[in-house]
Amino acid sequence: MDKNKKIIELKNISKSYDGVTVLDNIQLHIYDNEFLTLLGPSGCGKTTTLRMIGGFETPDTGDVLFLGERINDLPAHKRNVNTVFQRYALFPHLNVFDNVAFPLKEKKVPREEIEQKVTEMLQLVKLSGFEKRSVTNLSGGQQQRVAIARALVSRPQVLLLDEPLGALDLKLRKDRQQELKSIQKATGITFIFVTHDQEEALSMSDTIVVMSDGRIQQIGTPTDIYNEPKNAFVADFIGESNIVDGIMREDFKVTFSGHTFECVDKGFEKNEPVDVVVRPEDVDIVPLEKGMLQGLITSVTFMGVHYEIIVDINGFKWMIQTTDYAAEGEKVGIYIEPDAIHIMKKSEYSGMFGDYSSYSMEMDELSVVESEDEE
Amino acid sequence: MKGHRNSVTRMALAPYSVWALLFILVPLVFVAYYAFTDNNMHFTLDNIIKFFTAKSTVTGDNGETLQVRTYMVIFWRSVKLAVISTIVCLLMGYPIAYIIARARPKVQKTIITLIMIPMWMNFLIRTYAWMTILQDTGLLNNFLANLHLGRMHIIGTESAVVIGMVYDYLPYMILPIYSIMAKLDTRLLEAAHDLGCNNLSTLRRVVFPLSLPGVVSGVTMVLIPSISTFYISQKLGNGKFFLIGDAIEGQYVANNLHFAAAIAFILMVILLIAMALMKRYTDSRVAGGV
Amino acid sequence: MKMKPAAKVYTALIFLFLFAPIAILLVFSFNETKSLSVFSEFSVKWYRELFKDEETLRALQNTLVLAVTASIISTAMGTAAAVGIHRLRRKYLRTAYDTVTNIPMMNPDIITGISLMLMFVFVGRLFGLSTSLSFWTMLIAHITFCLPYVILQVLPKLQQMDPSLPEAAMDLGCTPVRAFFRVEVPEILPGIITGLMMAFTLSLDDFVISYFTQGNGFQTLPIRIYNMTKKTVTPKMYALATIIFFAILALLLLTNLVDEDDSRRMKEARTAKRAAKGKKPRGDSNKRGMAIVGAILGITIILIAAIGITRPKPVELNVYNWGEYISDGSEDTLDTIKAFEDWYLEEYGYPVKVNYETYASNEDMYAKLKSGAVSYDLVIPSDYMIARMAAEDMLVPLNYANIPNYQYISESFRGLYYDPDDTYTVPYTYGVVGVIYDANQVDEEDIGTWDLLWNEKYAGNILQFNNSRDAFATAIYRAGNDVNSSDHAVWDDALQMLAEQHPLVKSYVMDEIYNMMESGEAAIASYYAGDYFTMIDAQSDAVDLQFYYPEPTNFFVDAMCIPKGCQHQELAEIFINFMLSEEPAVANAEYIYYASPNSLVYENEDYIEEMGEETMEILYRFTDEFSDMFNQYAYRNLDQETLDYVNTLWETLKIS
Incomplete structure (x- = not known):
């Protein structure tokens, strides 16, 4: 180039x-x-x-x-x-x-x-x-x-x-x-x-x-x-993303899901509402007591290389990809590294993507078939 | 399951099969039968021989007398006029088909129906009206005279017969070409442009080869009736141009059914051979097919 | 895509070309006179006449009935055939069917017509039928030539269709037949509709195939028009063409309105749901096609109901006459056929139906009768043709007791050579061939003899007959020879003269003579005396038509006779008698403008007044010496050998 x-x-x-x-x-x-x-x-x-x-x-x-x-x-x-x-x-x-x-x-x-x-x-x-x-x-x-x-x-x-x-x-x-x-x-x-x-x-x-x-x-x-997706649309369209509402307390500090995390982003207003993106492969499942967040596993799907696990945290469903097995119905803790957290400005797409509560494999496939027929 | 399908196929095909046998194939046998028999239904080759050998004495251009083969002259004249008409139809019809096919869908429909309207009005009457337009004191000449463009003598010439044929058969050229062009994938045209063709070379290198099947059926649908017409030549040719259709009709009216059948038979054989050759040629041109 | 200006101009030119003749018809349908070249005065009388003309309306009805029946049957059969062909797996079978289907399209219609006619006639003879051609043979012919068009429309739609569709339907519980109707038919419907429309159009406009296969009691519009070829084509036909044109136009506008509505609704839907860019719901063109088909069917049914006579018609009389050769009720004349039917009902108490059909020439009529294709109760041939038919035992001796009015036929017209003992015929009209010229173009000193037609001064302004017998006769009379000679030398000599004349001749004509003479397009023609007066009525201001009899010239009689194979001889004789009675006879003489052998006519004061002195003088100049002149100069039946020879010479003339 x-x-x-x-x-x-x-x-x-x-x-x-x-x-x-x-x-x-x-x-x-x-x-x-x-x-x-x-x-x-x-x-x-x-x-x-x-x-x-x-x-x-x-x-x-x-x-x-x-x-x-x-x-x-x-x-x-x-x-x-x-x-x-x-x-x-x-x-x-x-x-x-x-x-x-x-x-x-x-x-x-x-x-x-x-x-x-x-x-x-x-x-x-x-x-x-x-x-x-x-x-x-x-x-x-x-x-x-x-x-x-x-x-x-x-x-x-x-x-x-x-x-x-x-x-x-x-x-x-x-x-x-x-x-x-x-x-x-x-x-x-x-x-x-x-x-x-x-x-x-x-x-x-x-x-x-x-x-x-x-x-x-x-x-x-x-x-x-x-x-570094710019907004919720890009984050969702490229790969899998958990997108949750957050508040930027100060540089390198963000609060979401009732917990304040360290992160690597800066340059936002104090207490600015933001979208927080966490990729499913960047979330670790840890014993309940070691977790930054706690949730209930609602589904586990074996994908070959990894498991796809849906965890309900305060009513928001996260997707987690991990090679460690956890059982459905188990209560687990969640651990996220600071550099796994990506902060985005609020946009018109905020709140439209990133929740896996209605997630199913079939839906994904259907949307692929549809888009092939375009234009 | 398979047997079931076959019986449905047979049922669907049965009426047509019987019909085609009785009313398409058998009548052709009758043409051949009459062509090779005399009035007493005895076998003879006379009718066929007569077609190829009957001679007439005519006066040539310089007053000399010539011996010509009557039906050969008539036949070639018919072929000549039909071929000219077909070419004119193609030259006139192809651009219009192209224009229509590129227009908005709604405009397309309107134009196509307008082209079909004349076909719903009796062609004898429409041909008759052409006499009024083309004759020496007719509308066209009055129009030209008013513009001080002089007069044209058209009626009673070969041109008049060609105009009549083109008029009557032009829709038969436009419609098949249009229907192929309308189906033409516009992305192919874009591809041609993309690869460096301007409008003209797109037409020549992509549109025309792809519309060949339409051209072939258009040519067939114009050539066949114009070779055998007998009304247009009588009315617009001022009775001066005896065509093969006139010969057949004349022999029928003169109650020489066997000779009429012989001319029909020969015409049929020649046309079938010509069509088979044309089909072979175009099949090879549009190999892979559309 | 928008049209470019050049494209627009080109399209406009094409439409000018396509619609110019239609515009002519439209304009001249409002002409006061019969002329198609000189517009005299605006009038709607031809429209009035058209609606009074039962025969033409019936021909229209016949045409529509035939077209609708033929197109529906061929569409049904063709669609089934296409489905069958589509499912054929064996390649040679496919090829065979494709080839057979192509035959009617590859064959000129004249060959299709002749081939079917030959077969029908042959089969008819085999079974000893009196008539082998009828409505049914015509219907068969029309279905036959429509079938391939339907098949070739439906087949591609089947090939485009996803083959798993019917399988899916059967999988979901449909029987194969149900699957066909529920899944395949909707899919191929556009093809079926186009096929139906094409079949209808082709059948409606067909002339050639109908010409060869038409039979008794069923004449279509194109045939009727063609048979007006000896006399002029009546402007009623232009009026009819105009009406048809506007009917179609209205129909299209109507369907366009429906369309407009559709597309507006679609547009709204599109703005609401922008995904549907440029995609059209399929039903659209279907709906339009259906609307047109439905409207045509509706109109046809209404027409059939409107024209279809409600009275019972137990007895039918089949009359076969020249085109435009009877007073038909136009221009406030007597409708002879209707008058007869009314009179008969009153007189005998039960209805009779006259099927009146027309032919273009003696030879046409003879060919039809001879082939055994048709049978009629009454025909009106000319003298020499009567002689031929009598010689070939094609006529029935009349029972003159049923024809008391025969007494009014002048002695001059009895015992003529074609019927020396007055066995077979009752004369209808007679006439003499003369020369018509435009006094504004022709010098007075050139007239008087046949030489005018060979006068090089008028090269390019001379008309000659477009039938061999009359054309050769002009030359033979000029040479002073016998027109009935079987000596080839006489005919060769005549051909020589006609060939000399050929470069001078503007046109070989039959009915075209009217337009050409009326408009001044040509200056000299020889034709039948009575027709001269028809032309005078319509001549343009710049034209001054005059007339003279050259010597010698042709004398002819057209007489009513009954052909063998007739079904109702007595009824035919009653009809003949009626035709001789005063009112119809006068009406016919006034309408046709030919001289009448009937004293009830030529002594009728109103008639004499109506014709005028000059006309009476020309028409009836030879009444007293008629039988002498006739026996000397009339055409006689030529033997087949001479006929064939003349025919060959005629073709020779036409190729030079």
């Missing part, structure tokens, strides 16, 4: 359809050679942002800059930006070779050069030998490779990927994540990647942009985003 070269800038971008705001004052820099992910639930505006960079949407207000030049009205085919579409949009009337050669033929590249470049590209995506196959007979993974090869063959400066892994099964998705990452490294092209899958975002990106309701909630590296 080259922090000195902003390849794309979005300035004050807003967009609405039929009076419904889809993008609300978006500000974003994308650096050369960066792997940037737009992450958010369906309808958050991430795909619209991507399409705006691709040239398929124009902003109502604001500017799209490419290497410092305004490109709002530049049509898609004149932008040095290519897209891997959600369901790939491969041309059904062309075979694999002709699909990949498509942009080169458009540029009237000599035939030998086309052959050479396409062959190279197909090697890169591991599809050598598939040249003459019809794209309609390929598997989902193979189609995705063709789409990537087609988008990369003319060496764009930026590659846009609109949920390219959404249609693949879990196992295949993991493989492809690695492969995409290595293709990005090998080619040195800026990737802008859209997904609703936070794990995918965390494992692949240099930078993650979390979006919700048409606004950017947070921009940062995967570790930043995970460890």
Whole structure:
């Protein structure tokens, strides 16, 4: 990543359809050679942002800059930006070779050069030998490779990927994540990647942009985003979080659940109400008397590597991930290290997330299925 | 379970199977039967031979007399006019189909219904009205004369027959192309733009190849009726252009059923071969299919 | 997406092209005269006439009944077939069905029509039926050519459907048939509706296939219009076209309103629930299709109810006549058919129903009768055709006792060559072929003979008959030869003359002559004397039509006769007698403008006054010497060999 070269800038971008705001004052820099992910639930505006960079949407207000030049009205085919579409949009009337050669033929590249470049590209995506196959007979993974090869063959400066892994099964998705990452490294092209899958975002990106309701909630590296979420939405969307109301007594001191903890955050008003985030893996279960807080275990689920334990503390249900077994119905103590506590300012999302009282595995799965069907 | 499904299939197919046998296949056998028999229903090749060999003496352009094969001349003239009409229909119909398919859904519906309206009004009468427009003292010429653009002699020329055919069959070209285009995945167009195509090259490299099935059925639906029409040529050709349809009708009216059947039979065979060739060609073009 | 200006202009041009002829029809349906080229004065009389014209309304009703029945049956059968084909697993079977389904689409309709006609006639003969064509054969033909369109609409919808849907339904307890109706039908409904609409449209507009397969007692609108080809197409048809146009338009506006409502409600729903971006509920287009289909069915039923005569009709008389060849009640004339039915009911106390159908030429009529496809009780052919039919034993001797009015037929029209012993015929009209010219374009010194039609001075302004017999006759009369010669040399000679004339000829015409002469589009034509007067009535201000008889020329008689295979001979004779009685005979003579052999007509004072002196002089100039002239110059039946030869020569002329 080259922090000195902003390849794309979005300035004050807003967009609405039929009076419904889809993008609300978006500000974003994308650096050369960066792997940037737009992450958010369906309808958050991430795909619209991507399409705006691709040239398929124009902003109502604001500017799209490419290497410092305004490109709002530049049509898609004149932008040095290519897209891997959600369901790939491969041309059904062309075979694999002709699909990949498509942009080169458009540029009237000599035939030998086309052959050479396409062959190279197909090697890169591991599809050598598939040249003459019809794209309609390929598997989902193979189609995705063709789409990537087609988008990369003319060496764009930026590659846009609109949920390219959404249609693949879990196992295949993991493989492809690695492969995409290595293709990005090998080619040195800026990737802008859209997904609703936070794990995918965390494992692949240099930078993650979390979006919700048409606004950017947070921009940062995967570790930043995970460890220092800006608000309850980000905290909840990225990984599992227990989010409770707290009061900042003074720097490095916070009170929640009836107990005052030491923490590592500072810079708040005295007695300012805040949101407190504690990741489930950072909570330790200890004997009752040693605990900072006391609670009753209401459910225990074996997850393979760890147990997922729900503990009721003063009516608020915490999720705890631990390798130590505890039995349902047992009363236990809770211990939290100071650096496991993350303090956030109150926001519009406060109180909407972070309580596991209605938690169930099925709900989570359902929401994944729903979001695959978006936009 | 499987047996159950099969019996349902058979039940659903039975009426059509019987119908197709009795009223599609058997009648074709009758055409062949009449084509190869004489008035006493004895086998003969005379009708077929007559079609290919009957000669007429006509006066050429420079007053010289020529021997021509009557039905060959008629047949090629029909083919020529039909092909021209089909090309004109395609050139006129393709852009409009494209425009409609890109319009708002509501506008699409309205335009499509408007295109279909003329089909609900008797085509004989509509063709008749064209005479009023095209004749030498007709509306078009009055209009041109008022603009001091001079007059055009159209009625009674091949152009008039082509105009009539294009008019009557244009909707048959537009509708199938439109229905394919309307289904076209817009992301494919975006992909083409994304990969460097401007509007024109998107049309040429993506839209057109993908709309080929629509073009093929449009071409079929225009070519077939215009090759065999016998009303348009009588009315707009001023009776000067005898087409293969006129020949069949003429022989029917003259009560030469066997020769009429022979012409029909030959026309049918030629068309079926032509269609089979076209299908093979386009099948290979749109391999993988849409 | 918004349309670009260029696209808008292009769309507008296409619509101008598509709707120009319809606009013409609309305008001229309000014309006072019959002309489709000269607009004289605004009038709504053709609309009044249309609603009085039972035959046309019945033809409309027939067309709708046929289209509705054919489209419903073909949709039901086609949908079932599509489901069956879709489930076929064996590849060769699929291919076979696909091929068969494609045949009616790949075959020109003229071949479909002829093939079905040949089969029906053959089967009819096999069973010795008097008529092999009927409503049923037409229905079969229409269903046959509609079927593939339905199948090809439904099949793709089935292929798009998730195959597990019906399985899910069966899993949830549906029988296969129930599953089909509850799950598959709603899924493929858009295809079914489109198929139904297409079938209806195709059937409504079909002319060619109907032309070959139509039978007794059931004539559709396109056939009726086609058969007006000898006389002019009546503006009633333009009025009808206009009404149909506005009916469809109203229907569409109505469904659009329904749509508007829907989409407003949808929009509200969308703002409330913004997730539904751009997605339309599917029922939308279905509802519109259903509305249109429902409205058409409704209108048809109303029309059938409105036109369908409620009286019982135990006796039916099938009459087959030239198009526009009887006083039909338009423009306040006598409705002859209705008058007969009323008179008969009063006289005999039980009702009779006359099925009046039309043909475009002697040869058309002969071909239909000869093929055994139809049977009629009364036909009105011309002289030479009567001779041919008599020679081929196709006519029944009349019982003149049932036709007392025969006494009024002038002696000049008895014992003519085609019926020397007065066995088979009662003359209906007669006439002489003359030359019509526009005095504003033609010099007085050029007229008088057939040479005018070959005068190079008027190149491009001359009209010639578009039927072989009449066209050749003009040349043969000009050469002074025998029009009934079987000597090929005579015909070759005539062809030579016609070929010389070909570059001078503007157009080969039948009914088109009216528009062309009335508007001044052409200056010279030869046609039947009576028709000249019809043209004068509608000629434009710049045109001054005049008329003369060249010598020699054609004399013709059209006579009523009863073909073999008739069902009600006595009734037909009563009808003939009625046609000879004073009121209908005068009405017909005034309507057709041809001369009448009936003394009740040509001695009738009102008639003489109505026609005027000049008209009477031209029409009746040859009354006294008629039989001599007729026997000398009329067409005779040519032997088949000569007919075929003439036909070949005619085709030769048409390809030069």
